[in-house]
Amino acid sequence: MIIELGHFALILALCLTLAQAFFGLIGAATRRPHWFAVTQRAVAGQFVMTACAFASLAYAFYVNDFSVLYVAQNSNSQLPTFYRFAAVWGAHEGSLLLWLLVLSIWTVAVTAFSRNQPDIMISRVLGVLGVVSVGFALFILLTSSPFERLWPAAADGRDLNPVLQDPALAIHPPILYTGYVGFSVAFAFAVAAMLEGKLDSVWARWVRPWATMAWLFLTVGIALGSWWAYYELGWGGWWFWDSVENASFMPWLIGTALIHSLAVTEKRGLFKSWTLLLAITAFSLSLLGTFLVRSGIIESVHAFASDPSRGLFILVFMGTCVGVALGLYAWRAPLFRSNVGFAVISRESFLLMNNVLLVAATFLILFGTLYPVFLDAMKLNKLSVGAPWFTVAFLIPMLPMVFMMVPGMHADWKRATFSRTKTTLLAVTAVAVLAALLLSFVAYGWHSILAFVGFVAAFAVALSALVDPVNRLRKGHSLSASVVGMSIAHFGLAIFVLGVTTVESYHIESDLSLRPGQTAQLAGYDFKMVSVRDVVGPNYDAVESEVVISRNGKQVTVLHPQKRTYRVQTSPLTEAGIDAGWGRDLFVAMGEPLGDGAWSLRLQYKPLIRCIWLGALVIALGGLVSVTDRRYRQRVTADTGAVSPAAAETL
Amino acid sequence: MWRYLIPIGLFAALVTFFYVGIDRDKQTLPSPLIGKPAPQFQLPSVDDPTKLVSNSDFAGKPYLLNVWATWCVECRHEHKTLLEIARRGEVPIVGLDWRDDRAQAQQWLQQLGNPYTATAFDDEGRVAIDWGVYGAPETFLIGADGKVLFKHISAMTPEVWERDFLPLLGRTGARTE
Amino acid sequence: MKRIASALFLMCWMQLAGAIDTAPAFSDPAMQERYSHIIHQLRCVQCRSQSIADSNVSLAADLRRQVRELMAAGKSDADIFTYMTDRYGDYVLYDPPLAPRTWLLWAAPLLLVGIGAFVAVTVIVRKSHLPVDGDAGEDHGIDPASETGET
Numbered sequence: 001m002i003i004e005l006g007h008f009a010l011i012l013a014l015c016l017t018l019a020q021a022f023f024g025l026i027g028a029a030t031r032r033p034h035w036f037a038v039t040q041r042a043v044a045g046q047f048v049m050t051a052c053a054f055a056s057l058a059y060a061f062y063v064n065d066f067s068v069l070y071v072a073q074n075s076n077s078q079l080p081t082f083y084r085f086a087a088v089w090g091a092h093e094g095s096l097l098l099w100l101l102v103l104s105i106w107t108v109a110v111t112a113f114s115r116n117q118p119d120i121m122i123s124r125v126l127g128v129l130g131v132v133s134v135g136f137a138l139f140i141l142l143t144s145s146p147f148e149r150l151w152p153a154a155a156d157g158r159d160l161n162p163v164l165q166d167p168a169l170a171i172h173p174p175i176l177y178t179g180y181v182g183f184s185v186a187f188a189f190a191v192a193a194m195l196e197g198k199l200d201s202v203w204a205r206w207v208r209p210w211a212t213m214a215w216l217f218l219t220v221g222i223a224l225g226s227w228w229a230y231y232e233l234g235w236g237g238w239w240f241w242d243s244v245e246n247a248s249f250m251p252w253l254i255g256t257a258l259i260h261s262l263a264v265t266e267k268r269g270l271f272k273s274w275t276l277l278l279a280i281t282a283f284s285l286s287l288l289g290t291f292l293v294r295s296g297i298i299e300s301v302h303a304f305a306s307d308p309s310r311g312l313f314i315l316v317f318m319g320t321c322v323g324v325a326l327g328l329y330a331w332r333a334p335l336f337r338s339n340v341g342f343a344v345i346s347r348e349s350f351l352l353m354n355n356v357l358l359v360a361a362t363f364l365i366l367f368g369t370l371y372p373v374f375l376d377a378m379k380l381n382k383l384s385v386g387a388p389w390f391t392v393a394f395l396i397p398m399l400p401m402v403f404m405m406v407p408g409m410h411a412d413w414k415r416a417t418f419s420r421t422k423t424t425l426l427a428v429t430a431v432a433v434l435a436a437l438l439l440s441f442v443a444y445g446w447h448s449i450l451a452f453v454g455f456v457a458a459f460a461v462a463l464s465a466l467v468d469p470v471n472r473l474r475k476g477h478s479l480s481a482s483v484v485g486m487s488i489a490h491f492g493l494a495i496f497v498l499g500v501t502t503v504e505s506y507h508i509e510s511d512l513s514l515r516p517g518q519t520a521q522l523a524g525y526d527f528k529m530v531s532v533r534d535v536v537g538p539n540y541d542a543v544e545s546e547v548v549i550s551r552n553g554k555q556v557t558v559l560h561p562q563k564r565t566y567r568v569q570t571s572p573l574t575e576a577g578i579d580a581g582w583g584r585d586l587f588v589a590m591g592e593p594l595g596d597g598a599w600s601l602r603l604q605y606k607p608l609i610r611c612i613w614l615g616a617l618v619i620a621l622g623g624l625v626s627v628t629d630r631r632y633r634q635r636v637t638a639d640t641g642a643v644s645p646a647a648a649e650t651l
Numbered sequence: 652m653w654r655y656l657i658p659i660g661l662f663a664a665l666v667t668f669f670y671v672g673i674d675r676d677k678q679t680l681p682s683p684l685i686g687k688p689a690p691q692f693q694l695p696s697v698d699d700p701t702k703l704v705s706n707s708d709f710a711g712k713p714y715l716l717n718v719w720a721t722w723c724v725e726c727r728h729e730h731k732t733l734l735e736i737a738r739r740g741e742v743p744i745v746g747l748d749w750r751d752d753r754a755q756a757q758q759w760l761q762q763l764g765n766p767y768t769a770t771a772f773d774d775e776g777r778v779a780i781d782w783g784v785y786g787a788p789e790t791f792l793i794g795a796d797g798k799v800l801f802k803h804i805s806a807m808t809p810e811v812w813e814r815d816f817l818p819l820l821g822r823t824g825a826r827t828e
Numbered sequence: 829m830k831r832i833a834s835a836l837f838l839m840c841w842m843q844l845a846g847a848i849d850t851a852p853a854f855s856d857p858a859m860q861e862r863y864s865h866i867i868h869q870l871r872c873v874q875c876r877s878q879s880i881a882d883s884n885v886s887l888a889a890d891l892r893r894q895v896r897e898l899m900a901a902g903k904s905d906a907d908i909f910t911y912m913t914d915r916y917g918d919y920v921l922y923d924p925p926l927a928p929r930t931w932l933l934w935a936a937p938l939l940l941v942g943i944g945a946f947v948a949v950t951v952i953v954r955k956s957h958l959p960v961d962g963d964a965g966e967d968h969g970i971d972p973a974s975e976t977g978e979t
Contacts (some may be wrong), residue, residue, distance in 0.1 A: 235882055270955075277658060284662075295673055311673045319666045326659035333655045341958025349952045356944040363940055371933050373672050384871050385933065386879070386922035396937040397944070414960045683917045750886055776890040783915040785873040785887060 003068050006056025007147040013049035013100075014141060016042045017133040020107075024127025028120045028195070036123045043111050043126055046133065047104040054101045057146055058088050067153030070094060070146040076159035076568050078539035086170030087160040092294060092310075093146035095173060099290075100136045102174070102181045103129070110185060110210075116633075117206055124192035125185070132184050135317040143310050159539070159568035168228040176221030176248060180286040182214025183251060186258065187283035187325070190276045194328040199336050204266035204275065209627045211262060211279070215255040216623035222248050223616035231578055236509065236587050236604045238612060241390035246369045247289030250362050254282045257358040259623075260351050267413060270340065270348060273333035274355070280325045285362075287318040292369075343415035350408035350416075357401040364393045402457045402497060406464045409490060424467055432459035439502075444607070447505040454501030462494035485626025492618030499611025508605040511591070515598040516545075523605035525586060526550050530558075532599065540564045540573075545599060547577060547588050556586075561601075563590045585609050682783055682802040689716075689793045690781040694771035697748050697756050704745070704771040706797070713800075713820060715744045716791040717767070717807070718779060720751045721759045723787040729806035730763050736812060737766035742820060746770035749779045749787055792816055859899065866895055866905060869922045870912055879922055 020042035027035025057070070061084045066072045074087045074094070089098040107129045114122045140146075164170070189207045193199040225245070230238045239245065258278040264271045295311020342348040368385045375383060406428065410421040418425065436455035440446050465487045472479055508523045519528040530546040542564040549556045559577030566573065576589040584607045591600035684690070693705040717733060719726040737744055746767035748756050753772060760770070773779055782791065792801040800819050803811055864881065870891065872883035880888040880895075891912070898908045912920045 237882075273655070280658075291669070295669075308673045312670075315666065315669055315673070322662060323659065323666075326662055330655045330659055334652050339958060341955035341960055343960065344952055344956045348955070349948075352952060353948055356948040357941070360940045360944040364937055367936055367940075368933070370668075374668065376672075383918040383930070384922065386871065388869070388923045389933070393937040397941050681917060683914060750890075776886065777894075780890060780894055780915060783917075785916070 002056045002059050003065070003147050003149070006053045006060075007145070009049045009052040009056065010097075010137065010141060010147075013046045013053060013104075014134065014137040016046035016049060017130045017137055019130075020046060021127050021130030021134055024123050024125075024130055025195075026127075028123040028127065028192075031120070033119060036119045039123055039126050039130075040111050042130070043104075043107050047108045050097075050101050050104045054088070054097055057094060057097060058085060061085060061088055064157070065153075066155070066157050067150055068146075069148040069150040072150050072154040072157045074160050075157040076539065077156050078567070079157075079160055079165070080538055082167070083160055083165045083170065086164070089173045090160050090164050093140070093144045095177075096136065096140050096144055097146055098173060099177055099181060100133065100140065102177045103133055103136065103184060106178075106182055106185055107133070110188075114206075121189075121192050121196065121203075121206075124195055125188040128188035128191045129184060132188075132321065135321065139310075139313055139317065143307075143313055156568075159566065162540070162564070162566040162573050163232065165539075166228060166232055168224055169232070172221060172224045172228060175217055175224060179214050179216075179218025179221050179255075180248070180251060180289065182210070182217060183255060183279075183282040183286050185210040185214065186279040190279035191325055191328060194276065194325075194332040197332060197335060199272050199276065201266050201269045204262050205631065207279070208259065208262045208266060209632045211255065211258050211282075212623045212627050215252070215259055216620040216627075218248070218252050218255060219616055219620040219623070222252060223613045223620075226616075227613045230609070231576060235589065235602065236507070236576075236606060238503075238609065241365075241368075241387045243369050244289070244293045246365050246390075247285075247292050250365055251282050251285040251289065253358050253362045253365075254278055254285055257355045257362075258282055260354055264348055264351050268340070268342075268348065270338055270342070271352075271355075272336035272338065273329070276329060276333065276336070278355075280322065280329060284318070284322040284325075287314070287322065290314055291318055342413070345411065345416045347408070347411040347413045347416060350404060350411050353404055354401060354408065357397040357404075360397040361394055364397070365390065368393060399453070399457070402461060402493070405490060405493075406460045409464055409486075410467065421467065425464065428463040428467065429460055431463060432456050435459045444502070444506050451501055451505035454497060454505075458494045458498035458501060460494075461497065462491055465490035465494065480631075481629035482626045482631075485622045485624070485629070487622070488625055489619045489622025492615045492620075492622055494615070495611050495618055496615025499608050499613075499615055502608035503606050503612070506607050507609075510603050511600065512603070513594050513598045513600045515596070520601075520603060522603045524551060525556065525605070527588065527601075527603055529599070529601070532597065535562070537564065539568065540566045542575075543590070543593075545590060545601075547601075549579060549586055559586075559588050561588045561590045580610065582610055583607065682799070684783055684791075684799045685802065687799060688797050689791070689799050690778070692771065692773075692778040692781065694747075694773055694778060697746070697753060697760070697770040697772040700753075700772075704769045708769065709743060709745060709793075710797060711795060713742055713795050714768075714793055715742055715816075716747055716782070716793060717744055718747045718749050718782070718784050718787050718789040718791075720749045720787050721755045722751070725806045726788045727763075729788055729808070730766070732807045732809055732812065733766040734764050735809070736807075737768075743768040747778065747782075747784075748772050748774075749784065750774060750776045792819055794819075862905070863895065863899060866899075866908060867892055869909070870895070871920050871922050873916050873920055 020039055023035045023042065024039040027033075027039060057068075059065075060068045060071050061075055062081070064071070064075065064077050064084075066075075070091070070093050071087075074090045075084055079087065087094075089095040107126065110122065110125060110129065114125075186207055189203070189210065193203055222245075225248070226238045229240070230236060258275065261271050261275045261278055265275045291311065291314040295308065295314060368390055371385050372383060407418065407425055410416075410418065410425065433456055436452055436459060439455050440452050446452075469479060469484060469487050472483070510520070510522055512520055514520060514527075514529040516529055516531050519526050521527070526549065528548045528550070530548055532543060532545045535542045535544045542562040544560050544562045547559045547561065549559065557579040559579060561577035562575040564573045564575060574589050574591075576587055578588075579586040584605060587602075587604035587606060589602045589604075591602060593599055689706060691706050693703055696702040696704045715736075733744060736742070744767050746769070748770055751772070751774065753774070756770075756772070760767075771778070782789075786804065788804075788806055790803045790807050791799055792803075794800045801815060803815060867881040868879045870880045872878045872880045872885065872888045872891075874883070874885050874887045878888075880891045894911075895908060898911060903911070909921060
């Protein structure tokens with residue numbers, strides 16, 4: 001009964017989003033202010049209805065209602081309660097409902113935080129968001145309903161995929177979707193501006209916090225996925241250039257370009273149509289990602305059960321939304337040309353290079369992901385494009401970009417002279433090279449030119465990011481949130497680069513067999529297997545071994561890697577034993593029993609790998625800090641054009 | 652102002668490309684063996700380890716090579732079709748038992764019927780690798796000249812037999828009655 | 829067909845626990861290094877998204893054994909890769925081969941960055957000839973850019 005109510009709630013939500021779309025867009029076009037109020041009511045209503053639909057599904061999972069097909073496919077009575085809730089978004093149908101819920105939350109946020117903005121603009125934004133919501137609601141109701149019944153009801157469910165029974169992975173989709181879906185807001189603002197035929201610096205000021213919030217959630221979501229893959233998949237990798245990973249990374253790259261481009265538009269009114277294009281592209285890539293992983297066009301370990309008919313629906317939907325937006329762009333973009341320029345060396349030109357390189361990287365990843373599909377469609381030989389190609393293809397645009405950040409952060413608008421910062425920057429470079437040499441020769445031992453270059457980049461960016469805040473503090477100036485945020489985010493990137501360079505150059509791994517009582521050596525550590533025993537978990541049985549790690553005779557830690565067999569899906573899963581440390585991770589994974597009490601083990605030494613995720617989190621933190629800047633909460637409207645005097649000093 | 656049309660142009664190309672690509676079958680890998688001489692093998696038979704089964708036993712006439720195993724669910728589904736093809740006697744079927752348990756394989760053939768003129772026992776999987784096997788069941792058609800004519804992946808059905816295999820058999824001109 | 833695909837798929841998903849070799853490593857570390865490099869370059873044809881180094885399915889184990897035997901027989905890396913592509917096609921190589929149909933793939937990075945650089949330079953040069961100050965369209969009196977590096 002509850003499920004049917006949930007189904008009905010979703011249908012009501014569809015009706016309300018139709019109303020939202022209609023009243024929002026037509027009301028703005030025909031200048032009917034009272035239709036704006038209707039739009040807002042529709043938004044509130046569809047949020048409540050979507051939440052109810054979601055809640056009904058969650059409830060079905062909570063009470064183990066196996067007469068619901070989706071619950072029977074993804075849950076089990078032995079599944080711990082927390083994972084029963086996470087199983088709601090464990091497969092295609094439920095994850096789409098989550099998508100819709102997240103979209104409705106963003107829509108409500110837009111109504112809540114837009115008091116300072118003109119109703120016409122917000123009405124259009126809500127209307128566009130309504131159109132997107134309609135698409136997804138229809139998609140769920142017509143092709144992917146989680147509310148189907150199973151008669152006769154299953155005695156018990158097929159269980160949630162064991163790989164997904166993990167806290168990090170349980171919250172990875174909601175956070176990731178918050179990011180993906182959040183770009184729809186920037187998209188909606190872009191479409192609204194194009195419909196209105198007006199785009200100015202004030203528009204950029206409104207859009208920036210929305211874009212940044214979506215972007216920072218996406219950053220955390222991707223980092224979570226990477227971290228999970230590392231400790232769960234048993235062999236120490238943290239990024240595989242798998243199609244679905246790429247599908248989430250491409251919007252992130254464009255999102256980064258977008259927030260930088262918005263800075264130029266806000267500050268100088270330049271790059272207007274380019275910013276529009278980026279806002280459209282970021283969300284298009286989110287939609288594209290949805291298409292890629294659910295249509296069956298790309299094979300991937302992440303891909304949901306694929307179905308060409310679903311793929312067709314998303315393709316048509318995406319084609320319509322993005323096609324209309326790009327058509328608007330072709331029509332309106334000429335309006336936004338500006339006749340103001342900047343010097344060859346200036347902050348604007350640095351940001352332009354930043355954007356160009358980010359877009360190039362995105363195109364390359366898209367190209368590599370789709371190339372096998374392209375060749376296959378042309379009936380040429382099937383081949384595959386894997387991590388080796390992607391790594392090279394990604395570094396080629398990104399390495400120069402990282403280096404350009406060092407002076408770029410300090411370039412002045414309009415014309416950069418570097419008069420005040422030249423000596424500091426030279427000092428920064430020198431210190432970076434020195435630190436890189438120290439790390440390369442003294443700490444870790446020389447590996448390669450690339451590793452050295454990576455170290456230089458990391459230190460140079462880190463120091464460069466600190467120059468500005470430190471200078472200001474010393475002179476007694478105040479620090480605005482956006483300056484602090486920017487520095488934090490750039491510093492986070494430096495940490496990330498340091499982590500990647502170190503772990504990829506200096507990691508050590510070894511496959512060997514050990515018997516209880518035997519010891520192996522790796523990277524200066526002794527790994528002693530003490531015992532192997534059977535353990536029983538809530539919904540799995542496991543063989544667990546106890547491994548004591550010591551260094552120079554002193555015990556460092558005791559690890560308990562397991563080889564689990566989940567009872568329902570009867571599949572084996574390795575839970576690695578990891579000793580996490582800021583300086584290094586030690587990693588032990590069990591392989592197969594070799595007979596006679598011996599087991600094959602994989603031992604790994606991963607220096608500075610935690611810096612990868614720490615860096616990502618710091619980047620996201622920087623974004624969060626910059627969003628709190630006072631200027632986003634001021635009353636500035638396009639009509640008056642007046643800026644309160646306080647704003648003139650901040651920024 | 653034509654440059655503002657570039658984005659939508661690129662997007663249209665992408666969408667068309669996807670539309671065409673949705674329906675393609677991406678599971679099947681084309682076999683590089685088609686048109687080449689069939690890889691030679693000599694393996695013990697599944698019934699009697701002292702007896703050997705080899706390609707040369709079947710040279711000069713077309714034959715099918717069917718890769719199967721008792722752990723393979725789809726092989727059970729195609730078994731009826733194989734029995735029917737064997738009954739009609741149009742072409743001999745050679746079985747390649749891939750990475751299997753000998754006792755279980757013998758029991759399988761006893762219980763379900765034996766469509767194979769001979770069955771080779773490939774417990775180490777080396778011959779399967781030579782033939783580019785990556786998932787049972789797979790069925791190869793080898794012509795009278797010893798060249799691989801066709802490879803079908805997944806269960807054999809009467810439709811596949813009539814649509815893909817029979818025309819090729821007709822072309823080789825050899826049909827044993 | 830779809831059933832077999834999803835069964836294979838599920839099997840592979842489960843095997844993500846990673847492949848740990850049960851055979852002894854090469855006693856020569858250089859050989860072991862070369863072996864590790866080769867098996868990371870070959871795709872597991874059953875579990876499409878993994879190399880045979882990382883997949884635990886029986887086919888991957890068989891292929892790893894094959895690589896070890898070929899190496900022990902003195903075959904070069906090129907020979908081993910040819911051995912694999914003769915049987916499974918180009919798909920089995922993780923890194924696409926350098927062939928006429930893949931030149932675009934290999935040229936793409938430099939090509940795209942080159943195009944990007946060209947576009948960037950063109951725009952920058954054009955913009956540098958425009959007046960730096962002035963009404964940038966609809967700038968409603970926003971504080972004109974200060975000289976400090978603020979975003």
